[in-house]
Amino acid sequence: MxxxxxxxxxxxxxxxxxxxxxxxxxxxxxxxxxxxxxxxxxxxxxxxxxxxxxxxxxxxxxxxxxxxxxxxxxxxxxxxxxxxxxxxxxxxxxxxxxxxxxxxxxxxxxxxxxxxxxxxxxxxxxxxxxxxxxxxxxxxxxxxxxxxxxxxxxxxxxNSAERKVLHIGAVFACNFTNHLLGIAKNILDREDLEFDLLKPLIQETVQKALHAGHPAYVQTGPANRNDQQIIDQHIDYLSAYPSEQHIYRTLTESIRHSK
Amino acid sequence: MxxxxxxxxxxxxxxxxxxxxxxxxxxxxxxxxxxxxxxxxxxxxxxxxxxxxxxxxxxxxxxxxxxxxxxxxxxxxxxxxxxxxxxxxxxxxxxxxxxxxxxxxxxxxxxxxxxxxxxxxxxxxxxxxxxxxxxxxxxxxxxxxxxxxxxxxxxxxxNSAERKVLHIGAVFACNFTNHLLGIAKNILDREDLEFDLLKPLIQETVQKALHAGHPAYVQTGPANRNDQQIIDQHIDYLSAYPSEQHIYRTLTESIRHSK
Missing domain, CATH: 3.40.50.720 (NAD(P)-binding Rossmann-like Domain)
Structure with missing residues (x-):
């Protein structure tokens, strides 16, 4: 005691x-x-x-x-x-x-x-x-x-200044991530595809990101391999959903520039 | 056999x-x-x-x-x-x-x-x-x-058309999520804060998102509660990093409009 x-x-x-x-x-x-x-x-x-x-x-x-x-x-x-x-x-x-x-x-x-x-x-x-x-x-x-x-x-x-930076990091890593997972679910829902299909891949992706020295080391996907044909197809598919399309473009550009 | x-x-x-x-x-x-x-x-x-x-x-x-x-x-x-x-x-x-x-x-x-x-x-x-x-x-x-x-x-x-939609969902849920985790690590690294600090929160956030009926049900953060004062502070802090600032604005607007 x-x-x-x-x-x-x-x-x-x-x-x-x-x-x-x-x-x-x-x-x-x-x-x-x-x-x-x-x-x-x-x-x-x-x-x-x-x-x-x-x-x-x-x-x-x-x-x-x-x-x-x-x-x-x-x-x-x-x-x-x-x-x-x-x-x-x-x-x-x-x-x-x-x-x-x-x-x-x-x-x-x-x-x-x-x-x-x-x-x-x-x-x-x-x-x-x-x-x-x-x-x-x-x-x-x-x-x-x-x-x-x-x-x-x-x-x-x-200290309080560092806590603010931690909070900004958490907004990206948690709040924004949660929102992207929600968008992914919406995309699948619209085509009657089960979100469950993606869950094991999401789990494994996050585990890999957290155990790599830096998440950038395990980045995959069309933006990372600069696969313009697939990116164009995706942007075309999302043209009915301007907000999703804008996020797709923004994050694709960011991944490309971070390489 | x-x-x-x-x-x-x-x-x-x-x-x-x-x-x-x-x-x-x-x-x-x-x-x-x-x-x-x-x-x-x-x-x-x-x-x-x-x-x-x-x-x-x-x-x-x-x-x-x-x-x-x-x-x-x-x-x-x-x-x-x-x-x-x-x-x-x-x-x-x-x-x-x-x-x-x-x-x-x-x-x-x-x-x-x-x-x-x-x-x-x-x-x-x-x-x-x-x-x-x-x-x-x-x-x-x-x-x-x-x-x-x-x-x-x-x-x-x-079918092949559905597989394409699954792939778009996976780009949001996995490729983009991984990239956001990388940005969070960069933000912390610049202030010599350990990325390890955020890892338990990230893990828990993803578990909650995948076990909620929809990730949107467990959305948190300044955009979700429309905390303009905190959002302005964060955008101001990110002004030296235009790409991160742009992503912050884009996803903050999307969270607000999805409510």
Whole structure:
């Protein structure tokens, strides 16, 4: 037990759920769970050894010394401003897109950002989730890094500027990729072809990309081999779908120029 | 043993390798392996029970009744024209992008296309690979479908026009996705951030997309929630990289319009 460091959670959503359970399993005592909706706080507290659900943001009498704010981005600033914690307590938010300074009312502050998408009822191996940490000072850094290392094998110190770049990378690698998969499904749907047909190839493509030294090393397809005849056929086929055609042209040009 | 149907392979590359081993394991006898380079034919024949390596395309005396042409796309037409097979034998190619009619010199012809990317030394569960089949006639269809079903749980009849659409879908879902992963890595590399940080998120994103009813149902990110402030920040950041910026704008607009 890390009896000197007890923790509390502001928020009872997916991120709080996974972090509270993992940190308790690592030996940290969870003291309180806050939610605006008491049932939500109670539902999470019931999963824990001895946590108290609460609707109050006044934690001045709490035994916790680290407070995690794990609420939607739009609520963090307001909650941080209203939050009362014991003297010298650390306040950390878990958001990837908010700066550390959103917690400026608190002297000891940090970002404790798990770079993963969480679903409450999906089992997730938290040890493989990279944690990106940023802190106001060295003692807070030492404490949060130790805590993250108890539950994850991958802990990085990432400042707010770097976090922004990570986010841009994630937009390309995740949001845009997801959208392309959706377009592929639409293309197949229109011809009554099962999207299932492509799934094994998609899985294998992503595995190869992530295990190659660089995804560019395993790039394939008509743009990569400069097969103008096939590219023309595809662009011609897509002429009824100008948005898809425009994406096809844009990414084909980009692949060609990256060679 | 399917003693009435013996097979031979024209080609000794990745596809021939996986198919020959799987079909032999399913009880089909492999009679001959052809390669221009005898060592290649021998290397594969040595993996099999009783196959003869050969450099000749004259199979008129062969006991095989199904001949698989598994060579690079650019060589299929030429090899098919030179190939001599016994009367009533079936000739099938394994290419996703060539029409059935490239085999027009042969009366009984088929396409036997495994929709997957193969590497010779990577273990692959062939039972999960979808096979797309097209044939010249019903008796050939019956025989090739039975054969495919012996080695895969997913066998579809897909004509040449549908195969073209599948290919366009695969360009979006695989080639373009791979390119976006490469761009994400470039963005991180420039700031000395490890691409490993994003890998668990990418894996989870793709799993969610493939298990949702439609990838659009699990779309996230600034474009999806119409977060103009973040989008402007990202576009501004990318102004030194016009190609990336152009892709960012194009896909952001497409996500917005698809909602």
């Amino acid at each position: 890390h009896s000197e460091v007890d923790i509390s959670f502001i928020g009872a959503g997916n991120v709080a759920w996974h972090l509270a359970v993992a940190l308790e399993a690592a030996g940290y005592q969870v003291r309180e769970i806050y939610s605006r909706t008491l049932e939500h706080a109670t539902a999470l507290a019931d999963k824990l050894y001895n946590a108290t659900p609460t609707q109050s943001l006044d934690f001045s009498g709490s035994k916790a010394t680290v407070f995690f704010i794990a609420v939607p981005d739009s609520q963090v600033a307001q909650i941080a401003a209203a939050l009362k914690v014991p003297e010298k307590a650390i306040v950390a938010h878990t958001s990837g897109s908010l700066p550390l300074e959103v917690l400026q009312d608190h002297e000891y502050r940090g970002v404790f950002y798990p770079l993963q998408t969480f679903s409450k009822h999906t089992k997730l191996d938290i040890h493989s989730v990279p944690f990106c940490l940023e802190t106001s000072d060295e003692s807070t850094e030492l404490l949060l890094v130790e805590m993250a290392q108890q539950i994850s094998q991958t802990v990085y110190l990432v | 399917h003693s009435e149907v013996d097979i031979s392979f024209i080609g000794a590359g990745n596809v021939a390798w996986h198919l020959a081993v799987a079909l032999e394991a399913a009880g089909y006898q492999v009679r001959e392996i052809y390669s221009r380079t005898l060592e290649h034919a021998t290397a594969l024949a040595d993996k099999l029970y009783n196959a003869t390596p050969t450099q000749s395309l004259d199979f008129s005396g062969s006991k095989a009744t199904v001949f698989f042409i598994a060579v690079p796309d650019s060589q299929v037409a030429q090899i098919a024209a030179a190939l001599k097979v016994p009367e009533k034998a079936i000739v099938a190619h394994t290419s996703g992008s060539l029409p059935l009619e490239v085999l027009q010199d042969h009366e009984y012809r088929g396409v036997f296309y495994p929709l997957q990317t193969f590497s010779k030394h990577t273990k692959l569960d062939i039972h999960s690979v979808p096979f797309c089949l097209e044939t010249s006639d019903e008796s050939t269809e019956l025989l090739l479908v039975e054969m495919a079903q012996q080695i895969s749980q997913t066998v579809y009849l897909v």
